[in-house]
Amino acid sequence: MDNLLDIFLVIVSIVGIASASYVVAQTNVFRAALALAVSFMTVAVVFFAINAEFLGAVQILVYIGAVSVLMAFSVLLVKDLQTASSSTVGIRFILSSVSSLLIFVVLVLVILGTDWNKTNQIDNEDFRQALFEKYVIDEENKMIITNLDKNDNTNLDLRKGLFNDSIIPIGSLLSTKYFISLQLIGMIIVACVIGSIAITKNTIENEDEGDKETI
Amino acid sequence: MTLEIILIFSAALFSIGIFGLLTRKNIVITLMSLELIFNSVVLSIVGFNRFTMNFSLSNEIALDSFFAILSGNIMGIFIICVAAGETALALAMVLALGKFKSTVELDDLSEMKN
Numbered sequence: 001m002d003n004l005l006d007i008f009l010v011i012v013s014i015v016g017i018a019s020a021s022y023v024v025a026q027t028n029v030f031r032a033a034l035a036l037a038v039s040f041m042t043v044a045v046v047f048f049a050i051n052a053e054f055l056g057a058v059q060i061l062v063y064i065g066a067v068s069v070l071m072a073f074s075v076l077l078v079k080d081l082q083t084a085s086s087s088t089v090g091i092r093f094i095l096s097s098v099s100s101l102l103i104f105v106v107l108v109l110v111i112l113g114t115d116w117n118k119t120n121q122i123d124n125e126d127f128r129q130a131l132f133e134k135y136v137i138d139e140e141n142k143m144i145i146t147n148l149d150k151n152d153n154t155n156l157d158l159r160k161g162l163f164n165d166s167i168i169p170i171g172s173l174l175s176t177k178y179f180i181s182l183q184l185i186g187m188i189i190v191a192c193v194i195g196s197i198a199i200t201k202n203t204i205e206n207e208d209e210g211d212k213e214t215i
Numbered sequence: 216m217t218l219e220i221i222l223i224f225s226a227a228l229f230s231i232g233i234f235g236l237l238t239r240k241n242i243v244i245t246l247m248s249l250e251l252i253f254n255s256v257v258l259s260i261v262g263f264n265r266f267t268m269n270f271s272l273s274n275e276i277a278l279d280s281f282f283a284i285l286s287g288n289i290m291g292i293f294i295i296c297v298a299a300g301e302t303a304l305a306l307a308m309v310l311a312l313g314k315f316k317s318t319v320e321l322d323d324l325s326e327m328k329n
Contacts, residue, residue: 006216013224020228020251024235029243036247039228043254046221050265055257055291062299067250071243074306078313096237100230107226111219117267118218130281137278162284163265169282170289177279178289185296192300196307203311 009049016042029075037068051163054170132161221262228255240321242309246302253298257291264288 019038026032040063047056122128129135136158162169174182228251235248264287313319 006220009217009220009224013220013227016224017227017231020231023247023251024231024239024244026244029241032244032247036250039251040254043228043258046224046258047261050217050221050262052261052265052288052291055261055288055295058292058295059257062295063250063254066299067302070302070306071247074309075243077310078319093238096234100234100237103233104226104230107229108223111222111226116218122268127276130276131284162281166285166288169285170292173282173285173289174292177283181289181293185293189296189300192304196303199304199307199311203314206315 005049009046012042012045012049016046030072033068033071033075036071037064040064040068051166054167130161131163133164134158134160135162218262218266221266222259225255225259225262228252228258242312242319242321243306245321246305246309250298250302253294257294260287260294261291264291 016039019035019042022035023032023039026035040059044056044059044064047053047059122131159165159168232248232251232255235251236245239245239248264285309319312324316323318324
């Protein structure tokens with residue numbers, strides 16, 4: 001089963017890398033936006049495959065639904081944006097391709113050379129059960145009970161493992177431990193949206209007056 | 216081996232994004248490369264969160280610290296949100312540039328030089 005997941009991930013990764021390369025090589029910006037959407041989709045598929053369903057849904061909603069569409073939209077709005085200048089082969093091109101290739105090679109060497117502390121190899125059987133199979137929440141002591149076979153906890157509601165059903169823990173974390181951070185992120189997004197509306201509004205008004213001197 | 220595959224995918228996306236950022240001069244494609252880099256970072260964070268463990272294990276775990284195992288997913292959500300806001304702002308600026316200066320090439324934007 002693990003091998004099947006690996007093969008699936010390799011195929012998805014190849015599609016993602018191909019579409020990402022298409023994005024940086026393409027001169028037509030609209031086609032690049034569509035390829036970018038495919039690349040985002042492969043990342044979302046990887047999220048779904050490794051039990052991060054919530055993040056996969058956020059990825060599809062925010063990146064494919066908003067960012068790619070916004071890119072395509074801006075391409076259609078600006079006249080000269082349809083065809084971009086292709087990168088010329090010069091000293092700059094060679095230097096940047098060598099440096100990015102070097103980054104990739106170093107990263108791959110580090111990834112393959114490190115002995116990662118994997119969750120699949122946890123010795124503690126109870127903990128493993130809580131992560132991947134089932135656990136019960138003890139409401140009084142704010143603890144989780146993992147050794148279900150030894151205790152008889154039929155009156156408590158049984159939950160799937162933490163990684164199998166991650167929506168409830170994420171919601172609980174967002175509303176307790178990371179509540180301030182959530183509010184802060186909301187404020188940042190509101191500021192960004194107000195700023196972009198202000199810039200676009202000024203653009204349109206100045207264009208109506210025929211004043212093309214300054215932004 | 217699953218973690219390694221995910222991390223190599225993430226590294227490939229990252230280096231493709233760096234390449235696009237360094238070579239292309241069109242603003243929108245530069246932004247797309249930036250999005251690729253953000254995406255690769257989120258992917259590696261979620262992969263680490265799912266497949267690695269870095270704390271002592273015990274049978275009796277408090278509920279808060281048990282749920283806090285999923286902190287990597289929260290980090291990913293925050294990165295995605297900030298990246299989305301940044302893209303909205305940057306594309307508004309691209310729109311303004313296209314209207315007023317009739318250019319979307321980064322090399323033409325050099326007023327601050329002199």
